[in-house]
Amino acid sequence: MKIRKLETFMANAGLRNYLFVRLTTDTGLTGIGEATLEWQEKAVEVLLNEWVASRIVGKDPFDIEAVVGDMIRDQYQGGSTVMTAISAAEIAMWDIIGKSTGEPVYRLIGGKAKPQLLAYANGWYGGCERPQDFAARARAVVALGYRAMKFDPFTTAWKILTPEQERHALGVVDAVAKAVGPDIGLMIEIHGRLAAGDATRFIRKLEGYNIHWCEEPVAPESLDLLKSVKDASNLPISAGERLYSMADFARLVNLRACDVVQMDVAHCGGITAAKKIAALAATQDIAVSPHCSIGPVALAAALHFAWSTPNMLMLESFAEFDVDWRNDLVSSWNPLRHGAFSLPDRPGLGIELDAAAIAAHPYKPLAFPSLWDTTWRDEFTGTAKLASG
Secondary structure, three states: OOEEEEEEEEEEEOOEEEEEEEEEEOOOOEEEEEOOOOOOHHHHHHHHHHHHHHHHOOOOOOOHHHHHHHHHHHOOOOOHHHHHHHHHHHHHHHHHHHHHHOOEHHHHOOOOOOOOOEEEEOOOOOOOOOHHHHHHHHHHHHHOOOOEEEEOOOOOOEEEOOHHHHHHHHHHHHHHHHHHOOOOEEEEEOOOOEOHHHHHHHHHOOEOEOEEEEEOOOOOOOHHHHHHHHHOOOOOEEEOOOOOOHHHHHHHHHOOOOOEEOOOOOOOOOHHHHHHHHHHHHHOOOEEOOOOOOOHHHHHHHHHHHHOOOOEOOEEEOHHHOOOOOHHHHOOOOOEEOOEEOOOOOOEOOOOOOHHHHHOOOOOOOOOOOOOOOHHHHHOOOHHHHOOO
């Protein structure tokens, strides 16, 4: 069996454009992946059609280590754009392997490693500004069955957290915590906003709340600063969504710079790379919880990884707070049931692209807003579905 064709499909999803990949083999089997990368979808699309296609057409999709390993070796410059393109192709190859063997991907990469897989909610707080707005929306999230939720309370903070910004952020956390009660876990999304000292001081003020982790407190490339924040904090620290090479993840783990590693399966090299990163983390008793903020194919890949990985925690979900047509893009697939993910039971990833639904939502340029101006709060997902909560 050989790969004969690579195709790309772009669909707008509100604040993002989802970029999907489909590989077709000479036997007629197809495999899909996702290469969504905010602001850079067109660049990734060019890489896929010009460079990745030239490297995988004619290759056996079962030869993942050789095909993907050679691309990672030869891409030369590194970084998110090319690694996202490679990851999409790798995920699509696994989809073909699963379909060829008649097995869901998770059964081929370790099998069922846990009795259940809980989701935590993200993307639910679009349009929220006042603490009471966050609180009302958070209650609606809990009503959907979620036992944990993530949110960014920092408005437009950058490096220095002013007294006013700190009061506002603490007020948001306090309002959400009181609204949902002590049994609901909170993940505080910092988006790499803060200098190490300000991050440490803020995190210390969160002690007493049910904080599952504080995410990416400092700039993603600053692993030494990240370690300094972790060492000075009593709350768990998570990081890794903006790392892209095995060497960077090895350094993150060997430094023990976080408590939870958050590789993104759609950016770190794909499913195989994510499994290797999880194994690295396990040697240091570090948990994993993949970053998963983009579209449904990336979610499917993360889902198979998650079910098959022993040191896996909860899995991030935007799925119920995304645009209304999200599930239509993959033939109405929805793996969520009352705050938990169902176990995949179909061969491969278990989903297919719906070309007509994708075509009905064409690409829009520069759809993703900046996190450092006020428009991101207004344009963030989740507003319509939970506004009445």
